[in-house]
Amino acid sequence: MSVSFLSTVSSLVPTLSACKTTVTRCPTTNLGVIRCQKIETDVSSEDGLRRRDVLKCFGATIGMELIGSSGSFVEMASAADLIQRRQRSEFQSNVKGTFLTLIKGKPDLIPSLLTLALNDVMTYDKATKSGGPNGSIRFSSEISRPENKGLSAALDLIEEAKKEIDSYSKGGPISYADLIQYAAQSALKATFLASAIRKCGGNVEKGGLLYTAYGSAGQWGLFDRQFGRTDAQEPDPEGRIPQWEKATVQEMKDKFSAIGFGPRQLAVMSAFLGPDQTATEALLATDPDVSPWVQKYQRSRETVSATDYEVDLITTLTKLSSLGQQINYEAYTYPVRKIEFSKLKL
Template identity: 30%
Template sequence: MAVNVDAEYLKEIEKTRRDLRALISSRNCAPIMLRLAWHDAGTYDAKKKTGGPNGSIRFKEELTRPHNKGLEKAVAFCSEFMIKPFLRCYYSSGPDNKRLLFPLMSKFWFLISEEVKAKHPRVSYADLYQLAGVVAVEVTGGPAIPFTPGRKDADSPDDGELPNPNEGASHLRTLFSRMGLSDRDIVALSGGHTLGRAHKERSDFEGPWTQDPLKFDNSYFVELLKGETPGLLQLKTDKALLDDLKFHPFVKLYAKDEDMFFKAYAISHKKLSELGFNPPRRIPSAVTEQTLGIAVAAAVVIFTICYEASRRGK
């Protein structure tokens, strides 16, 4: 279904952004929102022109695939009548109970996004999921990522393999090149693992990649260069960034220079969020319309002055 990106739609996007910012900050769900954006976009095939950030992950067939393991259980278990009592229970619990409830809490990303969608029904799922990823990075201290709205929602699930954490560099390069992404993109986007942690019931792995999994910074690369640290995770796909001669220089660069990482990440994230997406040629805005009105009024005034001056000259 086509998205009409008019001034009203842009206003709705900004309202959605504000709601996402408040929701992600209050519920500490930035890692899950970023994962949602990545998984919806990561099915893109540049040759076939299929998949990509089109909201298809909302379909059960895609949601229940192995790389989304465990998420369908939360969606099936919960309803709008159950989520609010659960959230009240979670946020009123002590630290020990929160640790026990966190694995279940982390599976609520789909319902949480539905909460925002219900307030902004005109915004496409595709735009909503990608905007959630952008906001997740920003509210945790990461770079500002330009966001262009107008993505159409798919009407069926996508096919497309996502990265396998048990594979190495050649697997990463094959998958990301299928999407049309480069070695630099692979390393920069891998730095997004500075947010969040793996959960055994979802991926057979457990633990965070960094000391502070709710802060977006370059510590993923710093920890990677240190080698294995007790309590922190390093998957085969992480170690591949060190072993591969083309990946390794980027790891060293981003570990040394956080500003350089932020700049590279913002570029690569935007590319990922726009795979297969052709933005509207002209996006209107209230500012643009106001500026145009002022320009027209000024032109009328100038024409009138010139006309009167020419009359007097005669």
């Protein structure tokens, strides 16, 4: 329903003539202190409506005209978007719950899950924009490569999770690409929580409270939005990933540099570079470029919040886990069943 300008003006004149506006003035003193005062001014005057009031009224009317002509479309689009976001959020929450349970039952697989996620990412080739976190590591010819030795059990857990998640998914099967990266997220959260519990002398309840109050849960926002990766349909090319346990620091630096990362990111990802983080960090500490970052993160992990370490690790994983991916933001959404009110028995 459209609204004419003249009818709007005429209907608003009585209201405008009787209303008052409140203006806040904030002069700055010589000491740099800002003091604010509210001053009430009467809109009405002998000249009737001021030009500013007419312009405001005109702007409001144009907005009303637009809403009148396209409001239903905007409302429908917004409602559909909100429904999809809620669907994705609920599904994502269930996925995390599934991984939380599985990892809690097999905590010894945490290092392998981290390396699995990294190795799926590190096939990314910056020049050709190929490879990356696309789930290609699930193929037998890729998981059996030397750099992926010992990761089969982690992949088995991914398969177990997929079977369960697909059974309750209303928006189609979940991609291996998403599964592998979200398994790494769940594994990291488990290590962060375990660290908080250790700092509380092994008290699980106090450790949980510590992580809730000072932990990094709020830093996962961007990672969570990147939900909707697409699976590769064939293995990624060979020779793109070093064997982390046998690689020199220079080889690791070169690989990270090839995808746009430096010594800082290499140091913070030490837990992903093989099963023994302590041994990996000892090796990285021998390099003058990486050593300062290794020491920084070791000190950070000893603090109550471990903020520097956890935030940098989450940031780095977030960037890595989206390399070369076009995120499908409608993934895992589904049409809502329509209710035919005419058939309802009242």
